[in-house]
Amino acid sequence: MAYSVLIVDDSPVMRSFIRRVLRLSGFEVGECTEAGNGIEALAQLSAHPVDIILTDINMPGMNGEELLRRLGADGTLKTTPAVVISTDATNERIVRMIELGAQGYMSKPFTPETLRDELERVLGDRDASRA
Amino acid sequence: MPPELDQLSALQKPSTMDQEPTAADTIRQVAAEVLEAMFFTEDELAACEHGWLGSARCARIRFEGSHFGEMLLGVSVEATDPIAASFLGLEPMELTDAERGQVIEELSNILCGAMLSKLWPESKLALSSPELTGWQEWREGGALHRCFVIPEGMLAISIRLIAPTPDPRAPGPG
Numbered sequence: 001m002a003y004s005v006l007i008v009d010d011s012p013v014m015r016s017f018i019r020r021v022l023r024l025s026g027f028e029v030g031e032c033t034e035a036g037n038g039i040e041a042l043a044q045l046s047a048h049p050v051d052i053i054l055t056d057i058n059m060p061g062m063n064g065e066e067l068l069r070r071l072g073a074d075g076t077l078k079t080t081p082a083v084v085i086s087t088d089a090t091n092e093r094i095v096r097m098i099e100l101g102a103q104g105y106m107s108k109p110f111t112p113e114t115l116r117d118e119l120e121r122v123l124g125d126r127d128a129s130r131a
Numbered sequence: 132m133p134p135e136l137d138q139l140s141a142l143q144k145p146s147t148m149d150q151e152p153t154a155a156d157t158i159r160q161v162a163a164e165v166l167e168a169m170f171f172t173e174d175e176l177a178a179c180e181h182g183w184l185g186s187a188r189c190a191r192i193r194f195e196g197s198h199f200g201e202m203l204l205g206v207s208v209e210a211t212d213p214i215a216a217s218f219l220g221l222e223p224m225e226l227t228d229a230e231r232g233q234v235i236e237e238l239s240n241i242l243c244g245a246m247l248s249k250l251w252p253e254s255k256l257a258l259s260s261p262e263l264t265g266w267q268e269w270r271e272g273g274a275l276h277r278c279f280v281i282p283e284g285m286l287a288i289s290i291r292l293i294a295p296t297p298d299p300r301a302p303g304p305g
Contacts, residue, residue, distance in 0.1 A: 013219060013233040017169070020220045058258065087244020092255050107248065108241045109168035 002030035003123065004048075008041045008055040008067065009034075009085070018054060018085065018115075025112035027119055038062030042070055045077055052123060053082040057097070068100040081122045085110075154250060158277050158288055161245045166281065169241065171217045177280040183207045184266040184287060188231070190239035191264045194247060196256040200292040202246070203269045204239040210284025211235065236261035242288065 005022065007015050015034045022029050033048070035041040037059040045053075053071070057064035064084060071077045081103040086093070089107035097105055104122045106115060159176060166172050187205040194200055206214060212223040215234035219226070239261045247256055266287075274291035 011233060011237055013215075013230060013237055016219050017237075058260075087241050087248075087258065088256070089245065089248035089252070090254055090256065091252055107245070109165040109245060111168045 002028045003051040003119075004031040005029055005033070006041060006044060006050045006053045007032065007034045008036075008038065008053060008059070008064070010036050010056065010059040012036075014056070021110075021112045021115055025116035027116040036061075038064065038067030038070065041067055042077075045071075045080070049077070049080065051080070052119060053080060054085055055082055057084060057086045057088065057093070065097070065100055068097065068102055072101040079126075081126050083118060083122055154275055154290075155277065157246060157249050158275065158290070159279075161242060161249060162277075162279055162286070162288065165238070165241050165245060166286075169218065170214055170238070172214070172281050172283065174279040174281045174286065177278045177285065179276065179278045179287075181266075181278075181287070183285050187266055187285075187287070188235045189264050189266050189269075190236045190261045191269070192239050192243045192261045193259040194243065194256050195259075195295070197254040198247070198251060198256060198292060199295040200290065202239065202243045202288065202290040203264070203266070203274075204235065204242060205266050205285075205287040206235055206238070207284035207286070210281060210286065213283035214238065214281075232263050236263065243290075246290065 007018050009015050009018070019032055022032065031050075033044060033050070035044055039062045041053065041055070055064045055067055068082060071080065071082060078101070082101065083104035083106060084097045084102045085106045085108065087108045094105050103125065104118045106118055162174055166174050184205050186208050188208070188211050189203060189205045191201060191203045211231055212226060215226050215231045216223045218234050218237070219230065240258065244258060247254065269289060274289040276287070276289040279286045
């Protein structure tokens, strides 16, 4: 099964890198779309839901924390798993993002294999909860 | 010297088998991990011969919160294209100048975030957006600095703690 993915990051080169790593990882990616911040992400998701969201934290306009809050408050989107990808690997930040509703957390640097493993874990949890 | 600088200086003392890694160890370890995992290259610690830094591509990033400071990354001219191309999976000739700059900014962001998280995992820090700059803008005083050689060229990292700027809105004594 190929999964649709939304990459949310204000850095165009980071979005390109994540796309590349997804390809290298062997993770089965179907449609892969991009957004530059939380506002763009919510607009896209309202028209085109995806299987999983990969989001940065620090973004202008709407950051990753607010995006997670909005997703959690949306009756439809709250079931879409989100994985945070960030340079910040401090314990407080990780706990905070998980409390806000992130299902996974990847701190940079990461390899294609660790990204694939995390996405498969998160999607496996989602599928198990639906069964 | 502000207490925070004393703290970083103390972290620079050489480590032994039974001690925690020093800040210098952490810089070296993080640089190796980042370059291998996300830029698909390797590095080795190198002697600091800074002639190349005058023409290097540099990015500065500041951090604040439980610690205040800044980090400067320098990448030699000949290493910029291979690093950017490797990160993006492009041929060097396909790169735009904007992409070269953005990749150097992203590299500085990843290095700084990873170093701070390893140095102070219980900290609460906010990083500024990286900005491209020149090495000549950087004051070396009080900084922990390391140079690395990679197959494509050179890389330099300087990081220092600074005293926080007093908040003018804060109530004064008494």
